[in-house]
Amino acid sequence: MAEYETFTNDVLVIGSGGAGLRAAIEASAAGVSVGMVCKCLLGKAHTVMAEGGIAAALANVDERDNWKVHFADTMRGGQYVNQWRMAELHAKEAPDRVRELEAWGAVFDRTNDGRILQRNFGGHKYPRLAHVGDRTGLEMIRTLQDHGVHRGIDVHMEICILTLLKDGNRIAGAFGYDRERGRFKLFRAKAIVLATGGIGKAYKITSNSWDCTGDGHALAYHVGAELIDMEFVQFHPTGMVWPPSVSGMLVTEGVRGEGGILTNKEGNRFMFDEIPESYRAQTADNEEEGWRYCLGDKNARRPPELLTRDHVARCIVREIKEGRGTPHGGVYLDISWIKERIPNAEEHIKRKLPSMYHQFKALGDVDITREPMEVGPTTHYIMGGVHVDPDTEMSRVPGLFAAGECAAGINGANRLGGNSLSDLLVFGKRAGEFAARFARDNSLGKIDSPSRAGTIDIVAREALAPFESHGRGSENPYAVQRDLQEVMQHNVGIVRNEHEMLSALQELQKFWERANHVGVIGNRDFNPGWHTALDLRSLLTVSEAITRAAIERKESRGAQFREDCPKKDERFAKVNTIIVKADDGSMRVRLEPLPEMPDYLKRVVEEMK
Ligand SMILES: Cc1cc2nc3c(=O)[nH]c(=O)nc-3n(C[C@H](O)[C@H](O)[C@H](O)COP(=O)(O)OP(=O)(O)OC[C@H]3O[C@@H](n4cnc5c(N)ncnc54)[C@H](O)[C@@H]3O)c2cc1C
Numbered sequence: 001m002a003e004y005e006t007f008t009n010d011v012l013v014i015g016s017g018g019a020g021l022r023a024a025i026e027a028s029a030a031g032v033s034v035g036m037v038c039k040c041l042l043g044k045a046h047t048v049m050a051e052g053g054i055a056a057a058l059a060n061v062d063e064r065d066n067w068k069v070h071f072a073d074t075m076r077g078g079q080y081v082n083q084w085r086m087a088e089l090h091a092k093e094a095p096d097r098v099r100e101l102e103a104w105g106a107v108f109d110r111t112n113d114g115r116i117l118q119r120n121f122g123g124h125k126y127p128r129l130a131h132v133g134d135r136t137g138l139e140m141i142r143t144l145q146d147h148g149v150h151r152g153i154d155v156h157m158e159i160c161i162l163t164l165l166k167d168g169n170r171i172a173g174a175f176g177y178d179r180e181r182g183r184f185k186l187f188r189a190k191a192i193v194l195a196t197g198g199i200g201k202a203y204k205i206t207s208n209s210w211d212c213t214g215d216g217h218a219l220a221y222h223v224g225a226e227l228i229d230m231e232f233v234q235f236h237p238t239g240m241v242w243p244p245s246v247s248g249m250l251v252t253e254g255v256r257g258e259g260g261i262l263t264n265k266e267g268n269r270f271m272f273d274e275i276p277e278s279y280r281a282q283t284a285d286n287e288e289e290g291w292r293y294c295l296g297d298k299n300a301r302r303p304p305e306l307l308t309r310d311h312v313a314r315c316i317v318r319e320i321k322e323g324r325g326t327p328h329g330g331v332y333l334d335i336s337w338i339k340e341r342i343p344n345a346e347e348h349i350k351r352k353l354p355s356m357y358h359q360f361k362a363l364g365d366v367d368i369t370r371e372p373m374e375v376g377p378t379t380h381y382i383m384g385g386v387h388v389d390p391d392t393e394m395s396r397v398p399g400l401f402a403a404g405e406c407a408a409g410i411n412g413a414n415r416l417g418g419n420s421l422s423d424l425l426v427f428g429k430r431a432g433e434f435a436a437r438f439a440r441d442n443s444l445g446k447i448d449s450p451s452r453a454g455t456i457d458i459v460a461r462e463a464l465a466p467f468e469s470h471g472r473g474s475e476n477p478y479a480v481q482r483d484l485q486e487v488m489q490h491n492v493g494i495v496r497n498e499h500e501m502l503s504a505l506q507e508l509q510k511f512w513e514r515a516n517h518v519g520v521i522g523n524r525d526f527n528p529g530w531h532t533a534l535d536l537r538s539l540l541t542v543s544e545a546i547t548r549a550a551i552e553r554k555e556s557r558g559a560q561f562r563e564d565c566p567k568k569d570e571r572f573a574k575v576n577t578i579i580v581k582a583d584d585g586s587m588r589v590r591l592e593p594l595p596e597m598p599d600y601l602k603r604v605v606e607e608m609k
Helices: 018-029 069-076 084-101 136-149 215-222 287-294 310-323 338-339 345-352 354-364 417-443 450-468 477-491 498-515 528-550 599-607
Strands: 004-014 032-038 154-156 159-168 170-178 182-195 233-240 261-263 333-334 373-382 385-387 398-404 575-582 587-593
Touching: 004 018, 004 154, 004 159, 004 170, 004 417, 018 032, 018 136, 018 182, 018 417, 032 182, 069 084, 084 136, 084 417, 136 417, 159 182, 159 215, 159 528, 170 450, 182 215, 182 450, 215 385, 215 398, 215 528, 215 575, 233 310, 233 333, 233 354, 261 310, 310 333, 310 373, 345 354, 345 450, 373 587, 398 417, 450 528, 477 498, 477 528, 498 528, 528 575, 528 587
Parallel strands: 004 032, 004 182, 032 154, 182 398
Antiparallel strands: 159 170, 170 182, 233 373, 261 333, 333 373, 575 587
């Protein structure tokens, strides 16, 4: 029998990023007891890295902005396969969530008359991103933590959840281990909120931090929740390409929002070469107009560098593939050119983009106030995730909620920059509220029945297996992880085709077998090799889900570009891909029609075209 320590709360939140913290605050404000576990240290969740800002139609910089424009922008960006209700709630509630953050002490950049300053970002019609320089995520986490710490939330840091436990159909708890000492822990709860973030570590080149291994997606899938839209992985157009040790590290879209331009090695500003029809009316057709937009001229249209991420990333790949890339295989992103247009440009850049200045100076010996950066696409965000009810964030498993990047629906085929931080606040709050309500209406599920105790023992045995396997022809967990990342990068990356994805599925099968034979040396204390071995199950689950969904969607839309089906296809215009675990344990994919958008929202979309 496995030995473990037990903790009990009404609501358990898994993850301490923006979504987890906001959910925990709301649940505890509703008067229930709240526990929060996170794989990382508190304050170090991936949200802390967010740079450019939080999208909310506050209309502080441009009074023409309102929820309807934000809703229409989000739907257009998502190519209309978003869950319309989530996009509606998000656009309507984001301004209140940002003001609330301000009331809790977030120190945003300011307009001259003292309101929250908003900046331009790709796909947003008006300046909409509330920000703190390019360190918005840090301020968000600091504020939420400061606020949450007084609420009596039980925080368990550096705990990795390995499995969720059910009582019959409903959720009853979670089982994991602490990363320091490797001891097992059982968390009993009436309701659980998953807020475990993204999947970037399934790819070789990524902006994501080490704990973005798709655990929440996999945990939910293995207990019967549905995953939707998994094919839609966002490749951010601008990651660092040099030096190799930091390749993939994000270069915020805020650089382009402040006037940064993209050029190829011939000096051509190539984003003017191809402007999608659906954005033509909103996009500047000359450099002069684009610059006036960046200065705040309300009669100017935005420069093509601020088109949606899927499009910008593909244009960059085209330039590189056709031989117009930079020496290190990227394109140039130049903000230093604004010194031709404004006085004190150097100071301006350092003030507006302090992290970018330091990042390039320290890591690449590039002074961005004087020279261009070399950038290329990097795996950044997953639009797909746990299928939840738009209003309550509950999954198909009673008592299991999800919010933030591990949930899905609001973004459709492509997320607009800034819409994640507002998503965390809007749906984190809702998840906390409805999880607390569920906890008040339900008792604790049983986990001491023979079958539950059996599950715990099996999971504990499997978790310790890598110690037993070591030395007998075992696999190195780092090698399996690296090979998996290579395959996902090359076969299920930014440009896809069926042949390569089918071959990826075969490779994934082999990786599952290798993962079952990984061996690690040492003991359970402070053992990163062991942690890597345990991450493989989630990475493999999400990789398979992404690949199967991408094969099923036989078209190009948003973040999914298929060179064998390069156009949009009407058959896929109103469906989501759904991934479920079948009774025999295999992964199944099916298409499901989207809920019909009500007439009042159809009118909003029409009006904003
Ligand atoms: C460099 C960068 C800049 C970005 N800038 C912006 C921006 O300006 N605006 C914007 O809107 N978006 C931005 N994004 C995207 C945004 O930051 C993320 O989508 C968002 O922060 C995800 O938040 P989250 O709360 O869902 O998850 P995270 O912040 O990733 O938190 C996940 C939590 O779950 C924990 N966890 C994971 N697995 C387990 C497990 N098995 N057991 C226990 N705990 C677990 C983790 O340790 C962590 O605490 C940026 C992303 C990057 C990489």
